[in-house]
Every structure is written in structure tokens, then in C-alpha cells.
Amino acid sequence: MKKIILLLFITFSTSIFAQKNYFVKKGAVARGYDVVAYFNNEAKQGSKEISTEYDGVNFYFSSEENRKKFKQNPMQYLPQYGGFCAYAMGVKGSKVSINPETFEIREGKLYLFYNRGNTNTLDLWTKEGADELKTKADKNWKKITKKK
Structure with a gap:
């Protein structure tokens, strides 16, 4: 019984940690x-009915x-920085x-950005130097x- 409880605790803890590193x-x-x-240059809403779990978090898809x-190949499609805003990660960490409809594919990787009101961080990312x-x-x- 103790082993089962320990296993459940480790699984739950791992899932909580994974969620902290994903938006x-x-x-x-x-x-x-x-x-x-x-990766087809489309921002498409996924469906809970067509989903999978990877690294302790859910991913929804628009098609089977x-x-x-x-x-x-999940690593090919994972958003960079856990799906948090790439611009904010670069400027302040x-x-x-x-906003899931504001994105860029750069060198085969997915970058997502904040975009609300008059602030579109994809525009700032481009203007201020995306490579840097x-x-x-x-x-x-x-x-x-690294802060585990």
C-alpha cells in the first residue's frame, strides 16, 4: 500500500512540475x-475529443x-518555452x-506570443531583433x- 501511495505521489508531483513549465x-x-x-501556417482550435497527454500535460488537435x-514525434511540435510568450521570455525571462493566433515558425520551431489591445509582441520580437x-x-x- 505504501508503494502505491508513493507511486501516486511521484506521478502527481511530476505532473504538477510539468504543468509549471507549460502554458x-x-x-x-x-x-x-x-x-x-x-506548421501548416494555421492557428486552429483543437478538440478535447482528439487529444493526447505528453509530459504531464494535454494537447488538443483539430484532426486525428x-x-x-x-x-x-512530439518534440518536433512542442512550442518553445513551454508555450509561454517568446518575446517576454527573451526580454525578462x-x-x-x-494569444494562440499569434505565432511564428522559425527554423522549424514554434514560437507563441502575447497579443492584446495595442501590444503585439510578435511585432516587437521582429522589430527588436528576433535572433538576439x-x-x-x-x-x-x-x-x-533548471529550478526543479
Whole structure:
């Protein structure tokens, strides 16, 4: 019985830690948008009925085909910085929410951005130098994920 309780605790703790390193809203990463569809330059809402769990968090998909693609190679489709705003990660190392319809595919990777009111961080990312901000964001994300 003690082993079962310990196993459940470890599983639950791992899941909670994983969620801290992903932007999860509306039950899934990327506010439930299909992370595979982005690679076809589409921001598509996924469905809870077509979902899978990976690394302790849920991913929703707009089609069974996209779910299969994700399951074959999840690392290819994961949003950078856990799906938090790439610009905020580069500027301050902050975990900031995103607008799932504001994204960029850069060098085969998915980057998501905050976009509300007069603030579109994808525009700022581009204007202020995406390559430099990406380098800073990569370093900031490593610091955040090392804090286990």
C-alpha cells in the first residue's frame, strides 16, 4: 500500500512540475490550439475529443491525422518555452500568457506570443531583433527549467 501511495505521489508531483513549465489554459497547452496545425501556417482550435497527454500535460488537435503526427514525434511540435510568450521570455525571462493566433515558425520551431489591445509582441520580437531575443530567451528558459 505504501508503494502505491508513493507511486501516486511521484506521478502527481511530476505532473504538477510539468504543468509549471507549460502554458496550460482551457485544459491544454496553447489554449487548446492544435500545435501541429501551426506548421501548416494555421492557428486552429483543437478538440478535447482528439487529444493526447505528453509530459504531464494535454494537447488538443483539430484532426486525428495531426494527433498521430504529434504522437510520432512530439518534440518536433512542442512550442518553445513551454508555450509561454517568446518575446517576454527573451526580454525578462518571464512566463507570460499568449494569444494562440499569434505565432511564428522559425527554423522549424514554434514560437507563441502575447497579443492584446495595442501590444503585439510578435511585432516587437521582429522589430527588436528576433535572433538576439531568441538567444536571450533560450538562456532564460534554461535557468527557469533548471529550478526543479
